[in-house]
Every structure is written in C-alpha cells, then in structure tokens.
Amino acid sequence: MEIKKAAMAGTLESSDAQVTVEPGNGSIELSIESSVIHQFGKQIRATILETLNRLEVGSAKVTVVDKGALDCTLKARVECAVYRSNDMTENLPWGGAIRS
Amino acid sequence: MSHPNKKRLRRSMMFLNCQKPGLIKDPYIYKPDSIMLDLEDAVAENQKDAARYSLFHALQEIDYHGVERVVRINGLDTPHWKEDIRVCVAGGADVIRIAKTETAKDVHTVEEHVLAAEREFGRPEGSTLLMAALESCRGVLNALEVCESSDRLIGIALSGGDYTKDLQTVITGTGVELMGARQQMIIAARAAGVQCWDTVFTNLDAMDVFEEEVRMIKMMGFDGKSLVNPRQIDIVHKIFTPSQKEIIFAEKVVKEIEEKKALGIGVFTVDGKMIDIAFYDGAKRTINLAKASGVYEGDL
Numbered sequence: 597m598e599i600k601k602a603a604m605a606g607t608l609e610s611s612d613a614q615v616t617v618e619p620g621n622g623s624i625e626l627s628i629e630s631s632v633i634h635q636f637g638k639q640i641r642a643t644i645l646e647t648l649n650r651l652e653v654g655s656a657k658v659t660v661v662d663k664g665a666l667d668c669t670l671k672a673r674v675e676c677a678v679y680r681s682n683d684m685t686e687n688l689p690w691g692g693a694i695r696s
Numbered sequence: 697m698s699h700p701n702k703k704r705l706r707r708s709m710m711f712l713n714c715q716k717p718g719l720i721k722d723p724y725i726y727k728p729d730s731i732m733l734d735l736e737d738a739v740a741e742n743q744k745d746a747a748r749y750s751l752f753h754a755l756q757e758i759d760y761h762g763v764e765r766v767v768r769i770n771g772l773d774t775p776h777w778k779e780d781i782r783v784c785v786a787g788g789a790d791v792i793r794i795a796k797t798e799t800a801k802d803v804h805t806v807e808e809h810v811l812a813a814e815r816e817f818g819r820p821e822g823s824t825l826l827m828a829a830l831e832s833c834r835g836v837l838n839a840l841e842v843c844e845s846s847d848r849l850i851g852i853a854l855s856g857g858d859y860t861k862d863l864q865t866v867i868t869g870t871g872v873e874l875m876g877a878r879q880q881m882i883i884a885a886r887a888a889g890v891q892c893w894d895t896v897f898t899n900l901d902a903m904d905v906f907e908e909e910v911r912m913i914k915m916m917g918f919d920g921k922s923l924v925n926p927r928q929i930d931i932v933h934k935i936f937t938p939s940q941k942e943i944i945f946a947e948k949v950v951k952e953i954e955e956k957k958a959l960g961i962g963v964f965t966v967d968g969k970m971i972d973i974a975f976y977d978g979a980k981r982t983i984n985l986a987k988a989s990g991v992y993e994g995d996l
Contacts, residue, residue, distance in 0.1 A: 605746050605749075606746070609716070609717075609718060610718055611717045611718035611721060612716075612717045612718065665717060666717065666721055667757070668750075668753035668754060668756075668757040668758065669717040669721075669750065669753070671749075671753055672717075672746070672749035672750040672752070672753045673746075673749070675749045676745060676746045676749045679745070680745070685744075685745045685779065686778070686779050687779075687782075688748075688779070688782070688783075690752055690782060690783050690786030690787065690817065691786045691817055694749070694752060695756070696753065696756045696757050
C-alpha cells in the first residue's frame with residue numbers, strides 16, 4: 597500500500613504508542629523512541645516492520661513513540677496510521693492484511 | 697439448536713473503552729463474568745476507526761481466561777455499525793451488544809449483517825450471539841418483541857442514562873425514575889426466556905447506594921448488571937451468589953419434594969416452612985446458580 601499523505605494514530609498514554617507515517621523515498625525509514633528501548637527495542641522494531649510488510653508498505657517514513665505498548669497495540673496503531681493515510685475506514689481486510 | 701453459551705452466568709458485565717490500550721489488555725484479572733469492549737459512547741467520534749484495530753488484535757491475541765467478550769457496537773443511526781460488525785465477527789467476539797435498540801427489526805438488521813460477516817470471515821453461522829440495549833421509551837415499550845426477535849439474542853439490558861433523557865427526567869439515585877422500565881423489561885425477558893441486565897451505576901463514591909441497588913435488582917429478578925468499575929464486581933458477585941444457608945435449604949426442598957412425590961404426599965414442611973411442588977423450580981434455580989458460581993459441592 598502506498599503512503600499517500602502523513603497520518604498518525606495512537607497517543608502518548610501509558611501502554612500505548614503514537615505512530616506517524618509519511619510518504620517515503622523508496623524504502624522504510626523507521627525511528628523508534630521508547631522508554632523500554634533497551635529491553636524491547638529489537639522486538640518493537642520487528643513487530644513494526646512485519647506489520648508494514650503485511651500491509652505491503654515498501655516506502656515510508658515511520659516514527660514511533662512507544663509508551664510500553666503490547667505487540668497487539670503496536671500492530672493496531674501502525675495499521676490505523678497506514679489506512680488513515682489512504683482515507684480508508686470501511687471494508688477493511690480483517691484477518692487478511694490485518695492479522696495477528 | 698440453541699447456542700451452548702446462550703444462558704451462561706452473566707452477573708457482572710464490565711464496560712471497557714476500546715480506545716484505551718491500557719484498559720483492554722488485562723481486565724480478566726478482576727474476574728467479571730463478561731467484559732464489554734466499547735466501540736460506542738466511550739470512543740471519541742474521530743477515533744472510531746482506531747478503536748476497531750485495537751479491538752481486532754485484542755480479540756485475536758489477548759487471552760481473557762474464559763471471561764466472555766462482548767462488544768458494544770455503534771447505533772444503527774451512525775455510519776459506524778456495519779464496519780463494527782465486520783470487525784467483531786472477524787475477531788471472534790462472543791456477543792455483540794446492539795446500542796439503542798427499539799424494535800425487532802433493529803435486531804433483524806444487525807443479524808443479517810452478522811450472518812453475512814460470518815460467511816465472509818469463515819466463522820460458523822450462528823456462532824455470534826446478540827444482546828440488545830434498550831435506551832428509549834419506545835425500546836422499553838417494545839421489550840417483548842425485542843426479546844423474541846432472534847435465536848441469537850441472549851437478553852436485554854437497560855441503558856438508564858439515555859432512557860431517562862427520553863423520559864424527560866434524570867437519574868435521581870432513588871431508582872424511582874427507572875421503576876417502570878426495570879419492571880417491564882424483566883417481565884418481558886422472562887416471558888421470552890432470555891436474560892435481563894440492569895443499567896450502570898456511575899457514582900463510585902457511593903458504594904453503599906450501589907450495593908442497595910444491586911440487592912434490589914436481584915430481588916426484582918435481574919440476571920446481573922452492567923458495570924463501569926472493577927470495584928463493583930465483587931459486590932455484585934456476593935449478592936448474586938446464593939449463600940450456604942440458601943443452598944442447604946434449596947437442597948432440602950429439592951430432595952424432599954422428590955421423596956414425598958414417590959410417597960404420594962403433595963404438601964409438607966421443611967425447616968418449619970410449608971413446601972409444595974410450586975417451590976421446586978426456584979430451589980433448582982438456586983442450586984444451578986450455586987453450581988454456575990462455583991460454590992456448590994453437593995450431589996444434586
């Protein structure tokens with residue numbers, strides 16, 4: 597999926613993550629800020645990249661501010677930001693591109 | 697055949713806001729009978745989409761340890777409910793709570809979309825149960841037709857805030873404004889053989905008033921209550937679980953009625969109280985409730 601415009605999802609509350617996606621230059625440029633970066637940085641990164649991959653996003657600038665979100669929340673916030681950048685809120689592929 | 701979970705124990709049904717990841721990640725630790733993941737009023741209008749992704753992953757990935765997962769969807773007068781139904785069914789929600797239900801037709805409309813979603817996402821047809829929240833005078837007056845509208849319908853719940861607005865009064869704390877609705881709804885639910893739940897109690901500083909209200913709705917016949925805070929769960933469970941004294945008496949009644957029937961005796965006394973066949977179903981219900989609540993150790 598193409599990132600058509602900048603879009604954001606999530607908050608800076610505890611257990612949440614704020615994800616911003618912007619149109620990229622042909623690759624994924626990912627920056628992560630997290631209070632638990634030393635313990636879980638690798639896993640957070642992997643979850644975000646896997647989610648983008650499932651959504652077939654190959655070009656994007658992605659900024660994540662993590663506040664101790666579970667994997668399922670990270671996925672939910674990335675998906676929400678990507679679909680928002682395409683103005684899509686209906687007939688979403690639950691269980692398809694959006695899956696565990 | 698009716699769904700095996702249609703009549704399961706539902707004393708406590710606790711609302712949780714799907715917009716807040718911190719709230720939906722571990723509510724099973726408070727041991728409510730059901731959680732109600734909310735896509736409706738608790739979720740801001742511009743976050744309806746975000747709440748659905750959180751809901752989908754919560755349903756798919758979080759182990760709620762046997763706590764029933766109900767999802768409250770947006771009303772049929774909004775642009776959100778169709779996608780709400782798709783995500784509920786795709787995620788595998790146990791029950792969908794229909795907001796602002798007024799007629800059997802409302803339930804049928806939701807049912808059609810649920811069936812379509814079960815087919816789309818490969819879920820067994822009929823696996824998604826429904827419950828209806830009555831939130832208006834018309835809804836309350838139509839309680840019986842709503843209760844009889846669908847095999848999937850587990851019961852009806854009063855939504856007191858919107859209902860009192862429609863009635864042109866307010867929640868007073870005395871319960872007087874809800875009397876008619878409560879009475880009408882429980883009678884309709886029992887006539888149709890479905891369950892019935894009372895509205896939320898939102899003043900967390902008045903736990904004694906809350907407890908009184910729970911005792912009252914238990915006496916009225918309700919199956920349980922919608923809750924807004926984990927602190928309310930234990931009080932509801934305590935009141936809705938039969939005491940050992942009640943269980944022992946019910947056991948005696950059931951055993952005596954069975955024994956006396958064989959001897960051709962219709963009326964007799966148990967612990968000084970006159971008992972006949974009319975007491976049998978009530979005593980059986982006490983035993984069944986004790987079993988479902990995990991406090992029965994007898995052999996009936």
